[in-house]
Amino acid sequence: MNDSVQILRLQSIWQTEGEEHLNSLCWSPDDTLLAAAYADGSVAVFATPDGRLLWRQCVHGLGTSALAWAPDGALLASGGQQGGIRLWDPLTGHALHTLDSGRSWVEFLCWSDDGLLASAAGRQIQLWDSHGALRHAFDPTGSTVTGLQWLPDGTLMSSCYGVVNRWSLERTAPSRFFPWKDSLLSLSVSPDNRFIAAGCQDNSIHLWYLQSGEDFQMSGYPTKVKHLSWSASGRFFATGGGQDLIIWDCSGKGPQNKEPAVLPVHSKAISSVRFSHAGSRVASAGEDGLVYLFDLDQGAPLAGLLDDSGVTTMAWSHDDKVLAIGYSSGRIRICPIPL
Numbered sequence: 001m002n003d004s005v006q007i008l009r010l011q012s013i014w015q016t017e018g019e020e021h022l023n024s025l026c027w028s029p030d031d032t033l034l035a036a037a038y039a040d041g042s043v044a045v046f047a048t049p050d051g052r053l054l055w056r057q058c059v060h061g062l063g064t065s066a067l068a069w070a071p072d073g074a075l076l077a078s079g080g081q082q083g084g085i086r087l088w089d090p091l092t093g094h095a096l097h098t099l100d101s102g103r104s105w106v107e108f109l110c111w112s113d114d115g116l117l118a119s120a121a122g123r124q125i126q127l128w129d130s131h132g133a134l135r136h137a138f139d140p141t142g143s144t145v146t147g148l149q150w151l152p153d154g155t156l157m158s159s160c161y162g163v164v165n166r167w168s169l170e171r172t173a174p175s176r177f178f179p180w181k182d183s184l185l186s187l188s189v190s191p192d193n194r195f196i197a198a199g200c201q202d203n204s205i206h207l208w209y210l211q212s213g214e215d216f217q218m219s220g221y222p223t224k225v226k227h228l229s230w231s232a233s234g235r236f237f238a239t240g241g242g243q244d245l246i247i248w249d250c251s252g253k254g255p256q257n258k259e260p261a262v263l264p265v266h267s268k269a270i271s272s273v274r275f276s277h278a279g280s281r282v283a284s285a286g287e288d289g290l291v292y293l294f295d296l297d298q299g300a301p302l303a304g305l306l307d308d309s310g311v312t313t314m315a316w317s318h319d320d321k322v323l324a325i326g327y328s329s330g331r332i333r334i335c336p337i338p339l
């Protein structure tokens with residue numbers, strides 16, 4: 001941690017040790033369960049009050065890469081290198097349905113508010129219902145899908161090389177294109193539906209106004225940009241792309257011609273950036289094992305935690321009272337957030 005920054009140390013309610021690299025952590029809608037995806041292809045669910053392991057199943061070959069809870073919390077979806085997509089009973093670990101996603105690695109899963117599961121495997125995006133039935137298959141994208149997100153109006157956004165696509169359930173072809181000449185590595189639409197943001201291979205971020213399609217770029221990052229997160233209001237946009245946490249102010253006409261806030265707190269590359277579900281608290285984590293919390297409303301650092309293992313993933317509970325942190329060692333920490 002930067003010696004000039006003195007902040008509170010995050011404490012752990014509980015922690016578990018492991019031997020496998022953690023790929024993802026995901027809270028149930030009621031925050032009573034935490035799902036974990038591991039590099040050995042396993043999926044696990046923990047009871048969040050005490051960290052008790054409810055079950056762990058190894059089903060996705062050499063890696064579980066995607067987790068998503070159904071809106072009512074009754075199902076957990078998982079996907080990875082092998083084994084298709086599984087729909088689990090989250091309390092028992094019983095696989096209720098296995099969905100045939102094809103031969104490609106399942107990289108993304110996300111549920112719509114009305115209970116449709118979108119999956120992306122290679123160039124194929126499919127929609128499934130909660131009973132495991134295929135409801136819709138879109139035309140293959142031009143290259144591997146690198147991002148997937150539902151919008152509140154029930155349309156779906158995806159990114160791949162050279163384009164962000166908008167999909168509607170009435171068509172198999174995209175209903176709208178947002179092109180850019182570079183490889184797009186990550187996708188995030190602002191909560192106010194104003195901006196589409198994509199991290200790029202050429203060490204930049206490309207943005208589009210969702211309504212007009214007008215686009216612009218923020219460049220100068222030291223590395224390619226994979227980690228993006230919006231504040232709940234859509235005003236602030238945080239990114240990795242090197243060792244510094246970069247925060248853009250998107251109020252007014254947007255971030256063009258504005259200088260971002262640069263927080264040089266990490267000694268190695270940032271591996272995760274997450275805004276809280278409400279308010280303007282942002283957590284950044286790095287390969288240096290540091291988790292750093294900053295409160296933008298107060299304009300001050302909030303808390304931090306340094307570990308001997310690199311951080312690979314983070315997830316805020318839905319009430320924003322707790323942060324789950326996953327490490328390359330397989331360790332999970334559950335940390336309450338200071339008021």
